[in-house]
Amino acid sequence: MDVVAVMEALAGQGVTVLVKVDAERMAERRKPWTFVASGAPLREDVLVRTDAVSMEQCLAACLPRLRELGFSIPG
Template sequence: MDVVAIMEALAEQGVTVLFKADAERMAERRKPWTFVASGAPLRDDILVRTDAASVEQCLEVCLPRLRELGFSFPE
């Protein structure tokens, strides 16, 4: 899965995408990765967000939701 291509495709549709790795949560063995998608194209101030143990887990949660909202991006 090409994370950069996914982020670029969403940005081209007006979505701001943030991936974060939190060192403090990683040291505490908690879900260190955060994915957030926001911006004008998301209706009613919808925020698509999750915290997970890996980048892949973030995408497994958030990408289906973004597809449901009508966004497209590479597989």
């Protein structure tokens, strides 16, 4: 999956995407990756977010939810 294309597609639809990897959580063997999608197209009470052990797991958790909300995502 082309992660850059996914993020650009979401940004093009008005969604702000943050992906983070946390060194401290990684050292502690906790879920170091965070994916957060927010922004104007989402209602104020909707935030698509997950913490996971890998970027792939973040995408597997969040992209289906974003598709359910009506966003077009490549791949």
